Amino acid sequence: MASRGGVTVSGTTRLYVVLGDPVAQVQSPGLLNPLFAELGVDAVLVPVLAEPAHLERIVAGLRCAGNLDGIFVTVPHKAAVAGLADRCSPMVEITGSANALRREAGGRWYAENFDGTGFVAGLAAAGHDPRAQRVTLVGAGGAGSAIAAALLAAGAARLAVCDPDTAKLTALRARLDAHWPGRTVTSAGPDTAGAGIVVNATPLGLRPGDPLPFRPADLSPGCVVADIIMKPRETRLLREAAALGFRVHCGIHMLAGQLASYRAFFGLG
Known part of the structure; x- marks a missing residue:
């Protein structure tokens, strides 16, 4: 033992x-x-x-x-x-x-x-309810696609999903439109104009030399900048956004928001 x-x-x-x-x-x-x-x-x-x-x-x-x-x-x-x-x-x-x-x-x-529901639960618990918001999501991979669905289910008014992989974007938008028609737009590059919440759902930020997934200087005043990367807790994106006066939301909140769901899913009591 x-x-x-x-x-x-x-x-x-x-x-x-x-x-x-x-x-x-x-x-x-x-x-x-x-x-x-x-x-x-x-x-x-x-x-x-x-x-x-x-x-x-x-x-x-x-x-x-x-x-x-x-x-x-x-x-x-x-x-x-x-x-x-x-x-x-x-x-x-x-x-x-x-x-x-x-x-x-x-x-x-x-x-x-549970990525999407965990992310939205963490976002809401921090006071950043996506309901009726214009949200930009950068990254349409495994976590990004789940977060996209959860944001729409939570009532986001307009969701802009951005990813250079156009085939992946087209397939994801078709699946989202089947459940939440007309509320998703897609683009290869970041579409952050007018967004109240902007989310990095890419791996950019895991490594010290990574480029930024989008430019915080281009965001609208009052925007919330969220990152799903958990380590480092404070990514370069979040540091630069905070320095410009934006509210930031770190990735660990997504995992914390999933714990209750994991308990039920695996029958942990």
Whole structure:
């Protein structure tokens, strides 16, 4: 029996993993492992570095691990892992991406996506309700697509989704329009004019030398600048936006907003 960070690991411990490339920035073990301990759940969450070329083999191998109950997913695998699940939730069908998989009877994997609902919950808890707002979302990848759907479900009046991958944008807009017709516009470059909330849902900011996803100097007065990157907590984007007087919203709020959903999804009590 071993203990690390207050979490006791033994032969009866159930396993959860978070898959990503990179994984040095993941914050979920620091939140979920204390939650397991608090709830008296004999489980541990560990990060697994999964290069894209190896993702399918890694997921197939994890399927064979009899004491593995769940998989969390971070960049860049959220869209790819949705295609490896046996069943998908309606949110995954809309967004085309997943950030959590639960083992079901017979070893089947059920995929869900809590990025969007977690982001919106964190945004609202910080006093930045997107209802009736014009929102710009930069990045239409796995997390961005989920956030787009959640923002529209939460009542955003107009959503501008921006990504240089036009094929990805076209497919996402078609899925969003099927549920919330006429409220989404798309563009290859950032469309921030008149937005009350602007969100970075790209990986830009994970590394010190990354360029900015958009220019804070171009934003409208009073705009809220949000980033989904969790480490570093204060990205270059947020630092520069705050220096210009904009209100900023850091990425850890998105994960904190997901905790209740994870508890229910994995039956943690």
